[in-house]
Amino acid sequence: MGRPSLAAQRRRQILDAAARSVARYGLAGSTQERIAAVAGMSRSHIRHYVGNRDELIDALWDHVITPYFDATREALAGRTAEERLPALVDHLFGPQLARNEDDLVIESLISGSMHDVRLRGRIYDSYARLERDVARTIREAIPGCEAAESLRLAYALICMAFGHSTLAPLPFPASRQTGLKELAMQLLASRAAGHGTGPGASGTG
Structure with missing residues (x-):
């Protein structure tokens, strides 16, 4: 059996971070930069694995x-x-x-x-x-x-x-x-x- 997709793992990591950010800062306060910081990634990772806002x-x-x-x-x-x-x-x-x-x-x-x-x-x-x-x-x-x-x-x-x-x-x-x-x-x-x-x-x- 192959390894789980890295893309799927990264996407889940980003969405978990987005949820934590929105729960704490609200939707307006959850910029891609802030979500990236919570996820421990760069903004380019957010766009690569999930897309635009x-x-x-x-x-x-x-x-x-x-x-x-x-x-x-x-x-x-x-x-x-x-x-x-x-x-x-x-x-x-x-x-x-x-x-x-x-x-x-x-x-x-x-x-x-x-x-x-x-x-x-x-x-x-x-x-x-x-x-x-x-x-x-x-x-x-x-x-x-x-x-x-x-x-x-x-x-x-x-x-x-x-x-x-x-x-x-x-x-x-x-x-x-x-x-x-x-x-x-x-x-x-x-x-x-x-x-x-x-x-x-x-x-x-």
Whole structure:
């Protein structure tokens, strides 16, 4: 078996350094020179292995967000349609999404996208894909749930989960997290009942 690609190693080293820089100095303060210094490289290395600033920011976004989306898919893998909704809620409100330094990077990039149409489009594409994945999970678990409704539910779940993650560092009682998770399940259960499926659904006799 051959050695791992040096280019892949260098690229990972640069993106790790970029994440540390953005977490500490913000997006605007993370120049290629500063990222190069954090990585222990020259600016020419940054351009050689990753590209210009736009390409670096795009690669950084993928670097920090992809593991979260992959983990969401893995949390649902191998489960029946009925098992996926509870598993999805457990994942969205569980320790897997506990706050860490990556959140500072993600928030800096989202904030930066307010003034960068190109970056905003890229971030939107990522979250829209997550929204579609969650909506598909909802439709598979709730037969009869239409696409528009499943997208609204998916968006609500994502907002609840990410809002909770944002406030997690504050000293709210642990019951807040439990209550929000229960509220998410109640929301899904009420929609399932409306479509005659899932817990609490009424039969026709």
